[in-house]
Amino acid sequence: MSRRRLPDRLPTAEEIEQMAPGERIFHYRLIRGMSQSGLASRMRLIAERYRGLGTDRWQVYRWETGGHEPDEYTRHILAMALGVQVQDLGLAPNPYFELAEGDSGPPEHLTDQRSVLSASRAA
Template identity: 65%
Template structure:
């Protein structure tokens, strides 16, 4: 658990544009009602399609806190699990990811 409270209102487009990637990950995760464990499970399902490894809850927490950023492969798993694009998360896409 990150200890953050859900916002009382949705942020405007300008506010979302000013968010850090970690804040955007938290924003999109909370919009969908996923816990960090739920997101890990969804990312593992996506990773299985590509025959790759998933992530764990600690990584999600580090990304949301801004201490780490997702590696290029994990960015695409994260975006697909949240139903957004990598650029929606404020991250640059990996041109070699398929």
């Protein structure tokens, strides 16, 4: 298994639109400074409020390399963990997914992609 090379620059919005879902997961994970294990751990913490999803780094790897796509439930947990909308990952949302009581979705400081991208470019 070869390691994926980190990009030299952040992609433009147009380039992100052209990315496959796995590439988008990889992109959003990188700009948030998360490892595959870190993303899986964050997803487990979020999922505890729902139905106790078991995600590990290998599952994240399979999503990123296009081996599988997250199921209709998991894609919402993944989007919350990355601080984006399901559609931002190039995936269709599940119309029957409901947030847990008292949960408003991804943390506010992660929902604005532009601020995350601007902060990464400034660094």
